[in-house]
Amino acid sequence: MRWLLLKDLQILRRSPLQATLLVVYPVLIALLVGFAISRDSDKPRVAFLNEVPADSRVSVGQTELPSINVDDRICGRVECVNVDTREEAEEEVRSGNVLAALVLPGDLVDQINSLSTQNPGTPTVEVIVNEEDPVKAQLVDDRISSLLAQANLVIAKRIAKEGGKFLNLVLNGGSFEVIGQSVEILGLRASAQILQALRPSLPPGALRESLDQVIRFTVLSRSNLDVGGVLISRLTQPIAVDKQVVSASTPPLEIFAIAVAATLTLTFVVVLLVAGSLALEREENAFPRLTRGLVSRSGLLGEKIGLGIAVGLVVTLLLLAGLELFVSLEWGRFGLWLVAILVGGAAFGAAGAALGAAAREVRTVSLLAFMVSLPIAFLSLIPSGAIGGGLYDVIEVVTALFPFKPSLRAMTAALDSAGPGIGGPLLHLAALTVVYAALARLALRRFAVV
Amino acid sequence: MDAVPVAFELMEASATAALEARGIVKRYGEREALRGVGFSVHSGELMAVIGPNGAGKTTLLTILAGIARPEEGEVHLPNGDVGWVPQQAALYRRLTVEENLLLFARLESHEDPRASVEEMLELSGLSDRRGELVARLSGGNQQRINIAIGLLSRPVVLLLDEPSVGLDPRQRARLWQFVSTLAERGTTVIFSTHDIQEAERYGKQLLVLADGESLFQGTPEELRDAVRREAPEAASSDFETAFVAFLHHRGH
Known part of the structure; x- marks a missing residue:
């Protein structure tokens, strides 16, 4: 067995491009996905034109309210690109430099002030967008609607506060x-x-x-x-939010992102390596020669899974060590990291062996490994409640059949004490290892056909 | 470790028989690939298994190698094991010649794998190519390494499935020189081939298969005698033409 393992490592060493791709590509994907998930809902770039005179004040009755610092409030929530003219704002949007432009017209405060008169106007801000694709359009709608809702809330609170003062004057003098x-x-x-x-x-x-x-x-x-x-004070925010967490406490977002990156790396390295090296035995015509008495089929499967676990362990630990540069990890939990990687690696290895034995050709196996692993990984990241209940149940079943989701849970638990328990995911992975190893063993019968 | 599918019984065979097969039947669904094939081959003999496409040559060899299991019949191997050399070289192309030999010597649990490697390098005449990747070797040299690996199990019988396919005449000549040396050293060699001239030239014994049936076993000269008896019109033709006439006369 150890000689076969040595041989596979020699072959891997002889294929530097393949070995580099095997390591770099998954790590790159993992890092990109990790950062995409962990990115704070970052501030969209918005061109901002404020034509409201600096000394304008919103007034209630005959009393002017203090400045509410519109510029600061808006630019605290979006990345403002200040422009001087409407044409400049349009050009910024058209060129794609900004997601949208927000124009506060010069009469905005007058229009707001007219609300408390006999002849109320309609205060309006202008939003310039470039809806070149529906996703971007939806994003702009969401962000701008949210921004204006927040601005309305700020103004309403300020008016309510001043109105409250007048009311108090009427009541108490x-x-x-x-x-x-x-x-x-x-x-x-x-x-x-x-x-x-x-x-x-x-x-x-x-x-x-x-x-x-x-x-x-x-x-x-x-x-x-x-x-x-x-x-009046309630009118500005009639519904308060009382957040109750019913499930286990969640780890910080960056830890979850690291768990995603590590699990993706483990998935691709182990599945591709095990499936590819098993298929290679057949492509090199070595399988019949090996299994004529030199090594048992189960032994060969064990060697391939062991190879995947060993390489997956090294690459995943390197990834974690690299991420330590950006995020502080709990190295005191290193033992749990090892357990999560080893058990996850075994499950991915068994799944890779089943794929390799079923597909039999290295190119087919590589394609199949990506076609299976990538969608399953993304499906596993869909949070409950984000889609319809029935569809989510289907996704739960599908993702439970592949080691990615339990491995992600185990990795999250291993990385952070605030994560879910590790026992359940490990048992799940162990069960998947047994099932996939059995499937691989069955598929090897067809594999042996000369 | 998996059991070898075919039971190689150690039993009394003819005094010098290295391998004996009796009544081998193999079916693939409804189709009978082998129908009661039997033969024996002696120590140090070169036996060529010949016949048209679909005759059952490779099927027979895989059964003798223990890779496939027959529905009926027995294979007797009184002294030792068989070595299997598949038609396409079963080598790791990204390992060197030496690394391939060393791997299989270790898997065969040789006491001194490096000594075995040296022996095989010398036998195959590839000592000076030991450090080259197999992928860079010619087809003929790959086949020699393929056979050398088959010999690492120290077999009394070596099975070669169409060993010269794809080789140019010079490579063929070197390959057969190598195989003849093995036979001279006492290894029984059974090889399948489509090349009738090659079978006549190197096969001391011929086993003729057609549609899964064993039509003939004997020397090339005995096959010519059979042609003279059964298809006299082809008796003076070249060996290949005579062979085709023989098959035709037997209804194939």
Whole structure:
């Protein structure tokens, strides 16, 4: 067995291009996928033209609100490319340099201020987009809608806050600035107290009954306006989010991305190597010679799986060590890493052996390995709830039949203590190893046909 | 380790028979590839298995090698093992000549694999090419290494499946010189071939198969005698023409 292993390593060493591709290509794919997943929902580049005069203020009634720093708020959520003219904004969008352009017209604040008048206008911002493909169009819609919703929320909160101050003035009284003059407002509370104090001095009769009506009005108004204040503040965000985590705590996104990268690397290295080297035995016509008594078929399968595990272990550990440059990993959990890689490698090796024995030719095997591994890997990354329940159930079944998903779970658990438990995925992988090894052994019967 | 499909019984055969087959029947579905084939071959003999396409030559050799299992019949190998050399070289093209030999010597559990490699390199005449990748060797030299690997199991009988296919005349001559040397050293060689002239020249014994039937076993001269008896019109023709006439006379 060890001589066959040595022979396979010699052959691998003799094919530097193949060996390099075998290692570099999966690592490259893994890194790209890992970074794609782990990338923060990064800020889209948006051309920004603010034509609103700098001294414009949103006002409530006759009171101007403080500046809400529109530029800072918008450019904190998107990557602003400041432009000076509308034409420049259009050109930026057309050239693809930015995802969209946002133009705040000069009369925007006036239009907002008109909302509290008898003749309200429609405050409008202009969005310029280049919908060259539907995916990009959807992305722009989502991002801009989200941005404007957030801007509306900020303005609504500010108006509600100022409105609340006026309401409080009506309720409790206080001083109020009008054209530079301070005016004292009595307020409903004080009014009711004064009226209550006056009441005993009036004789029973129609005048006293009228005063009682006014006292009841002030009390009722105060109570209802108290509720109104709460309602106004709620109006800006009527629904609050109370997030409850029902499943196990999840590891950080970058750890999950590293687990994805490591599992993808392990998948491609082991499946391709085992399937290819087994098919090579047939292409080189060596299989009948070997299995005439030199090595058993089960022994040959074991050697190929062992080769895949050994090379997969080295490449995956190198990948993890390389990623350590970017993200801090818990090296104290190295033992669990080894277990996850070895057990995952065994399952991928057995699956590769089944593919290699079934396809029998190296080129076919390579194509088949990619055709099977890549879609399964991507299907395994679809989160529950992202698609319909029935379809997700089908995907769950399909992905459970291939070692990628349990291997990803095991790797995630091995990399971070906040991940899911490792026992279940390891058992799943062990079961898949047995099943695929049995399938490979069966397929070798046909493999031997001269 | 898997059991070899065919039981090679150690039993009393004729005193000098290196291998004896009796009543071999092999079916592929409804089709009978071999129909009761039997023959014997003696130590140090070169036996050529000849016949038209589909006669059952390769099937017979794979059964003798233990790769395929017959439905009926027995193969007796009184002393030792058979070595199998498939038609296409079973070599690792990205290993050198020496590495290939060393691998199989180790897999054969030789006590001193490197000494065995030296022996095979000398026997095959490829000592000076030992460090070359097999992929860079000519077809003839690849076949010599292929045969040398077959010899590493120290077989008493060596089975060669169409060993000269694809070789040019010079390579053929060197190959047959190598095979003749093996026979001279006592190894029994059974080879299949389409080349009737080659069978006449190198085969001390001929086994003629057609449609899975054994039509003849004997020396080339005995086959000529049979042609004279059964197809006298072809008796003075060349060996190949005489052979075709013989087959025709036997209904094939």
